[in-house]
Amino acid sequence: xxxxxxxxxxxxxxxxxxxxxxxxxxxxxLAQLPADFPVPVLVVLHLPRDRPSQIADLLAxxxxxxxxEAIDKMPLEQGVVFAPPDYHLLVEDESSLALSMDEPVLFxxxxxxxxxxxxxxxxxxxxxxxxxxxxxxxxxEGVAAVRRAGGTVWIQQPDDAVASFMPAAALAHAxxxxxxxxxxxxxxxxAA
Amino acid sequence: MKDQEVELFDMxxxxxxxxxxxxxxxxxxxxxxxxxxxxMRHAMMRFGCERPSDxxxxxxxxxxxxxxxxxxxxxxxxxxxxxxxxFLALRQQVLPVLGTYPSIKLWVAGCSTGxxxxxxxxxxxxxxxLERSLIxxxxxNPESLKLAEAGAFxxxxxxxxxxxxxxxxxxxxxxxxxxxxxxxxxxxxxLKKRIVFAxxxxxxxxxxxxVNLVSxxxxxxxxxxxxxxRAVGLFRDALVPRGFLGLGSKESLQFGMHAHDFELCVPAxxxxxxxxx
Numbered sequence: 281x282x283x284x285x286x287x288x289x290x291x292x293x294x295x296x297x298x299x300x301x302x303x304x305x306x307x308x309x310l311a312q313l314p315a316d317f318p319v320p321v322l323v324v325l326h327l328p329r330d331r332p333s334q335i336a337d338l339l340a341x342x343x344x345x346x347x348x349e350a351i352d353k354m355p356l357e358q359g360v361v362f363a364p365p366d367y368h369l370l371v372e373d374e375s376s377l378a379l380s381m382d383e384p385v386l387f388x389x390x391x392x393x394x395x396x397x398x399x400x401x402x403x404x405x406x407x408x409x410x411x412x413x414x415x416x417x418x419x420x421e422g423v424a425a426v427r428r429a430g431g432t433v434w435i436q437q438p439d440d441a442v443a444s445f446m447p448a449a450a451l452a453h454a455x456x457x458x459x460x461x462x463x464x465x466x467x468x469x470x471a472a
Numbered sequence: 473m474k475d476q477e478v479e480l481f482d483m484x485x486x487x488x489x490x491x492x493x494x495x496x497x498x499x500x501x502x503x504x505x506x507x508x509x510x511x512m513r514h515a516m517m518r519f520g521c522e523r524p525s526d527x528x529x530x531x532x533x534x535x536x537x538x539x540x541x542x543x544x545x546x547x548x549x550x551x552x553x554x555x556x557x558x559f560l561a562l563r564q565q566v567l568p569v570l571g572t573y574p575s576i577k578l579w580v581a582g583c584s585t586g587x588x589x590x591x592x593x594x595x596x597x598x599x600x601x602l603e604r605s606l607i608x609x610x611x612x613n614p615e616s617l618k619l620a621e622a623g624a625f626x627x628x629x630x631x632x633x634x635x636x637x638x639x640x641x642x643x644x645x646x647x648x649x650x651x652x653x654x655x656x657x658x659x660x661x662x663l664k665k666r667i668v669f670a671x672x673x674x675x676x677x678x679x680x681x682x683v684n685l686v687s688x689x690x691x692x693x694x695x696x697x698x699x700x701x702r703a704v705g706l707f708r709d710a711l712v713p714r715g716f717l718g719l720g721s722k723e724s725l726q727f728g729m730h731a732h733d734f735e736l737c738v739p740a741x742x743x744x745x746x747x748x749x
Contacts, residue, residue, distance in 0.1 A: 352693045352720075353700070353727045364722045370506035372696075378504045379722055381548045381690045382511070398506045401482075404475035429475040 285408065285432055287472035291319055292374070292406040293356070295399045297392030297422065299326040299414025301442025303335065305462055306412065307342055310360060312469035315344035320356045322377070322399065324363045324390045326416065336362045352379045363390035370398040386418045396422025405430035410465065411456075412436045414446030424454035434458045434465060484524035485512050491528050496538055498612065499675040500545060502699035508545075515544035539615070546613045548690065550587040551632060552625075552646075555721050556639030558689075559595060561741040563641050566716050567599045570684050576605040577683040579710060581674060581703070582691030583609040586620025587633075591640075592687065593663040598643045602666055608681065610672035621669045623659035630657055674703040679710045686711060690720035697728065704730045708746060717744040 285291070298306055302325050313321070325335060339360070340347040346359040350369050353376050354361070361377065363369035368390050372378040378398075385391035396409050396419065409426040411419045413436055423433050433456040438444035440461040451459065460468070485508060489500045500508065512524055519537060521527040531538045553559045570576045576596075580589045589609040596602040611617050625633070630646070637646040650657040672680065674691070686707045692700050707717050708730055717734060719742040725731045734744040 349722075351722050351724045351726075353697060353724075355727070367693075367722055370504075370510075372504055372506045376697075376727075378506045379693045380507050380510070381693065381720075382507070383549075394510060398509070401475075401478045401506075401509060404478065429478060 287408065287468075288318060290406065291408045291432070292403050293371070293399060294319055294321045294408045294410065295395050295426075296321065296323045296410045296412065297325075297396065297414075297419045298323075298412035299388075299392075299416050299418065299443065299446055301413035302326070303338075305436070305442070307339060308462060308466055309410075309412075309469055310339055310343040310345070310347075312466050313343065313345055313360075313472060317345060317472055318358050320358060321345070321360045322350075322363075322369060322371070322395060323360060324369055324392045324395045326388050326390075326392075326414065326418070327365065350377055350379060353377070363395070366390075368394040370394055371402045372398075373402055386416055388416065388418055392419040393422040397425040400425040400429040400431055403429075403431065407431035408434065410434045410436075411447055411450050412462075413441035413443050415443040416446050417449045419446055420450045420453040423450040423456065427454055427456075432457045434460055434468075436465065437461050481509070481524065484528070485509065488512070488524045488528040488531065491532055492538070495532055496535075497676075498542070498545075499673065502675060502696050502702075503694055504696050507694050511544050515541050518544065542613055543615060546584075546611075547616055548584055550584060550690070551629070551636060552587045552591045553633065553636035553640040553642075554588065554591075554689075555741070556636045556641075558718065558721070558741045558743070559591060559636075559640035561738045561743055562592075562718070563595055563599065565738055566685065566743065567595070567601060570716075571599065571601055573684060574604065576601060576685075577608070577681060578605060578685045578687070579608045579610070579681070579683045581610055581672070581686055581688040581707070583611050583620055583669075584613070584616050586616075586623065586669075587625070588687065588689065589620060589667060590623055590659050590663065591637075593667060594637075594642075594646075594649055595640075596666070597663060602663070605666050607667045608683070609667055609669045612671065612673045612675075614671065617669050617671065621664075623664060624653065624656050625659075626656045627652075674706060675699055679706055681710065682712055683710050683715065684712055685716040685718070687718040689718060690723070692723050693720065701729045704728055704733075708733045711746045713746060713748045715746045717746065718742065719744070
């Protein structure tokens, strides 16, 4: 089924993590999603802590779906939700998200692991996790948790990534259902 | 729907939480599950427990393990003048209003290790209001309260605190308020005269005083919707008419049942005022 994952019907949420080089990759990826895409998309991107995040605005111009910055206990709706600066983004239950101010994970807050792990606990096999380019080991535990719970993981091919360390580390740690170039990932999004 | 492994884990966490409540009267039953799961995993790792039920066994029978585990369940580290814009808004828009009252009571709910309490005391001192103010600093964690009351912070955190202080409109130098000691600094005892540190639970206790301002930042994110409603209800009942409520920068009343009891007065800084019915 992994090869033929129908993003409209087989998953209840998509979580995406990226670090170094992630802004451009996300830009490309989110631009593919059609305006009527019925599944919530949750994103953690590592950004310098003291820079106010304009990323949501930046991406909104190229994304047909509404792009919002997460607020605690916000309902989980169709559209793209970003982790706010300096908070971890978590999935609380099927219909809402939560924030956390717990310690940074591998020097990052927001971090990818807490999002992926919390989403896996709620959506188990009806979750798609995508790990993009990055120079951190964040995401590896998350990928492992998603796969353990029966969810699907797509990882950007390390050779294709601006920074190969993060996708390579996650692959080595937990593997994936598919290892894809950004172009292939975009095509899968566009087919949704 | 839920994965079986997760379901079992959640079940054990619920039992542990119930055990903690019965044994020690700390009530985490309505905490947000997403954070609870994370913190439970960290505590399990710390105490070398494979399952929540193993940890439960230790917590029930070893009170000092519970005291240590409490740090994992509750503590979050803040900064002095964290989100300087919030403290600037307090200084410029809230304190001038509070200054019209003959005496001022402020409540820092969930004060943790006290960074924001001391910040508030400095703010009040600089605006000439500290002498007629009383700050209630409350938390459920006795270890945190002890640290908060000591007003001692590690040296390597001071540079960040000073930057925040300046950005929050500080009128002097932060170093005017502390003296060096060992590996850290200790804040001026004079500031503490107007602070009362007390044990109080937003989950189980009730209103203890009438206050002009409640500051409760990044505490509600750890509660589920029902417990958030309870806490905000306490704030509403404690506040004087048109009293102020300050939340964390990504917290909102809009998803709770008391949304209509408050209006935003400084939207960018999540400062609310109680609406007069």
